[in-house]
Amino acid sequence: MTNMEREDGTTRDDLVQRVALMEAMIAEGRRSTARWGWVFVMWGLIYFAAMAWVVFLPFKEWAWPVCVAFGIVVSVVKGRAQRANGRSESHRSRSIEAVWQIFGVAITLYIIGAITSHHVNLPAYNATILFFVGMAHGTSARILRWGAQGLAAAIWWACGIATFFFTRQNEMIAIFLIASFFGMILFGVYAMWLERRRAAGMVQAHA
Amino acid sequence: MAEFEQEDGITRDELVQRVALMEAMIAEGRRYTGRNAWIFVLWGLVDLAAWAWQNYSPHFGGPWAWPICLTAGVVLTLAGKTMQKSDKGYSRNDVCSRVMGVWGMMGLAMGIYVASAILTHFSWQYSYIAGLLMMLGMAHAISAMLLRWRMQGLVAAVYWAGGVAIFVCNSGRATNAIMLFEMGIVMMLFGLYAMGREPRRSDVKGERA
Numbered sequence: 001m002t003n004m005e006r007e008d009g010t011t012r013d014d015l016v017q018r019v020a021l022m023e024a025m026i027a028e029g030r031r032s033t034a035r036w037g038w039v040f041v042m043w044g045l046i047y048f049a050a051m052a053w054v055v056f057l058p059f060k061e062w063a064w065p066v067c068v069a070f071g072i073v074v075s076v077v078k079g080r081a082q083r084a085n086g087r088s089e090s091h092r093s094r095s096i097e098a099v100w101q102i103f104g105v106a107i108t109l110y111i112i113g114a115i116t117s118h119h120v121n122l123p124a125y126n127a128t129i130l131f132f133v134g135m136a137h138g139t140s141a142r143i144l145r146w147g148a149q150g151l152a153a154a155i156w157w158a159c160g161i162a163t164f165f166f167t168r169q170n171e172m173i174a175i176f177l178i179a180s181f182f183g184m185i186l187f188g189v190y191a192m193w194l195e196r197r198r199a200a201g202m203v204q205a206h207a
Numbered sequence: 208m209a210e211f212e213q214e215d216g217i218t219r220d221e222l223v224q225r226v227a228l229m230e231a232m233i234a235e236g237r238r239y240t241g242r243n244a245w246i247f248v249l250w251g252l253v254d255l256a257a258w259a260w261q262n263y264s265p266h267f268g269g270p271w272a273w274p275i276c277l278t279a280g281v282v283l284t285l286a287g288k289t290m291q292k293s294d295k296g297y298s299r300n301d302v303c304s305r306v307m308g309v310w311g312m313m314g315l316a317m318g319i320y321v322a323s324a325i326l327t328h329f330s331w332q333y334s335y336i337a338g339l340l341m342m343l344g345m346a347h348a349i350s351a352m353l354l355r356w357r358m359q360g361l362v363a364a365v366y367w368a369g370g371v372a373i374f375v376c377n378s379g380r381a382t383n384a385i386m387l388f389e390m391g392i393v394m395m396l397f398g399l400y401a402m403g404r405e406p407r408r409s410d411v412k413g414e415r416a
Binding site for chain 1 (some may be wrong): 353
């Protein structure tokens with residue numbers, strides 16, 4: 001095919017280069033999410049631990065604050081160590097980071113507001129949290145054009161809808177645990193598996 | 208300044224070009240938001256209309272005020288976007304696509320959230336209303352981060368403050384007032400502000416041409 005030039009001076013080669021650049025940025029964004037796959041697994045396990053504490057252990061009111069604080073500390077410390085490794089980051093992976101940081105700020109404000117005004121454990125409160133997580137997954141999936149993460153978002157939203165319909169405490173807990181397992185832990189394990197496979201591929205290529 | 212080459216082979220000129228490209232994409236992203244700012248104004252009006260209908264004509268189909276107005280809002284938004292896309296000069300870059308993705312996901316999440324709450328009669332709970340404002344704030348904040356746009360960041364902070372205020376005030380009258388302010392006035396004001404910025408940029412573009 002000839003190298004045609006459009007009215008605005010953009011050649012076919014320019015367009016091909018731009019598409020290649022965008023594809024590379026999307027791939028880098030997915031790799032970046034996969035490198036952070038452990039965070040999804042960890043938070044899924046933290047939700048399970050907090051729920052187990054609430055159901056089986058004393059001092060139930062401390063379950064969520066302690067577990068969430070532990071999760072935040074580990075995320076920050078391990079995240080800094082990971083960043084210090086000096087992995088390159090594209091503009092797109094920084095966008096994904098922004099999505100999750102803002103999600104963190106929004107959900108923290110929401111939960112603190114609800115706890116201090118005694119609005120927790122209502123159906124709308126629980127559904128809102130599920131929708132928040134789904135929205136963060138959905139936005140990330142849309143930016144990275146990633147079907148697997150889109151599925152995780154759909155799971156969170158479906159569970160959010162279910163929370164409006166199944167409003168007993170036990171039902172809401174079960175729905176939350178289902179969302180955590182499929183939308184957080186399984187997705188995180190899948191992302192980690194992708195990262196491991198890529199790393200193994202790189203080692204083979206070197207050899 | 209002399210041209211230096213880094214370990215990874217990227218020259219200073221290449222870095223300057225990349226930064227310029229990113230800045231151009233961010234500027235185009237803001238213009239894209241400006242071109243679509245009519246949606247904020249439209250939804251501000253939709254929310255105000257539904258609120259006025261529910262409060263001033265409660266006996267004239269009051270319970271249907273929100274479902275009807277929200278449906279009308281969705282139809283008008285889709286019609287407007289279709290018309291906009293058929294325009295000759297309509298184009299968008301990577302940053303615009305990301306911003307569009309953020310708002311698309313917000314719209315989808317909020318649509319399902321609102322429909323579920325209305326269907327199950329939970330739309331009166333403060334945690335639901337606060338959740339709406341927090342979601343809107345989240346979309347504004349992500350867009351503000353992508354576009355490095357302080358004004359939009361401020362709008363996000365106002366929405367989040369509204370969400371927290373609903374919990375703190377814990378009263379029907381305060382919630383009504385906060386919703387009216389946030390969903391009507393803040394939404395429209397930001398839309399008008401973003402629309403106001405857009406023509407000035409077009410003028411500059413016209414001068415260049």
